[in-house]
Amino acid sequence: MMSNPGEADTGVSVRRWQDIPGWFTWRDAQEEAVAHFPGGGTFVEVGNYLGRSLCSLAEVVADSGKSFTLVGVDTCRGSGPEGPRGIDAHGAAVADGGGTFAGLLHRNLIACGFADQVLIVVGGSVPTADLFADASVAWVHIDAGHDYDSVAADITAWRPKVMPGGWLSGDDYIASAWPGVVAAVHDLLPRAQPWSTIQWRWVNE
Ligand SMILES: C[S@@+](CC[C@H](N)C(=O)[O-])C[C@H]1O[C@@H](n2cnc3c(N)ncnc32)[C@H](O)[C@@H]1O
Numbered sequence: 131m132m133s134n135p136g137e138a139d140t141g142v143s144v145r146r147w148q149d150i151p152g153w154f155t156w157r158d159a160q161e162e163a164v165a166h167f168p169g170g171g172t173f174v175e176v177g178n179y180l181g182r183s184l185c186s187l188a189e190v191v192a193d194s195g196k197s198f199t200l201v202g203v204d205t206c207r208g209s210g211p212e213g214p215r216g217i218d219a220h221g222a223a224v225a226d227g228g229g230t231f232a233g234l235l236h237r238n239l240i241a242c243g244f245a246d247q248v249l250i251v252v253g254g255s256v257p258t259a260d261l262f263a264d265a266s267v268a269w270v271h272i273d274a275g276h277d278y279d280s281v282a283a284d285i286t287a288w289r290p291k292v293m294p295g296g297w298l299s300g301d302d303y304i305a306s307a308w309p310g311v312v313a314a315v316h317d318l319l320p321r322a323q324p325w326s327t328i329q330w331r332w333v334n335e
Pocket residue numbers: 151152153154176177178179180181182183184203204205206207208209220253254255256273274275
């Protein structure tokens with residue numbers, strides 16, 4: 131699953147998204163989104179860490195021949211301790227970068243050849259959502275803070291940004307491991323359904 135974040139810090143070992151540490155499992159969801167939506171739309175991924183899922187998305191788009199505006203959003207300061215065991219999964223990368231892994235994320239995008247295809251916003255999910263017009267985004271995928279309040283805030287901020295027919299989705303839809311994710315999705319998006327591997331998805335019908 132995840133290798134040491136420091137392994138990606140050389141600027142030499144990363145050439146493909148598969149080389150980037152992370153927790154990405156929804157490649158089939160990316161392929162479905164790229165096949166489903168006409169080119170010209172906007173996809174936003176909230177929570178990028180070092181760019182594993184974001185570079186995969188850029189590759190799926192590039193392979194499709196379609197053109198999408200791809201936006202990654204991350205504070206680049208990690209989520210802090212979370213989950214039942216209070217693990218600070220991003221802490222080493224944050225510390226390695228002197229309090230931010232923004233440089234490493236950007237270098238990984240460059241190394242994978244997608245720096246010109248992906249816009250990175252270094253900032254919080256909720257204030258970044260305000261930069262987008264309502265009903266303007268085809269697909270927003272949320273993989274940021276996994277506690278109830280964070281997921282609820284992300285859903286509340288991004289749901290109005292999803293265009294009619296668009297998708298709002300997120301990672302780690304597992305009650306045993308991430309009860310806050312499941313509870314927030316149930317409370318705010320009762321029509322959401324399990325999707326892909328361990329994702330949830332709400333369609334703006
Ligand atoms: C689980 S990781 C993302 C993993 C990534 N999608 C991958 O495939 O490897 C969660 C990320 O969310 C970011 N994050 C946490 N809270 C955030 C917030 N409020 N706004 C933006 N990013 C946030 C963290 O910095 C961290 O990089």
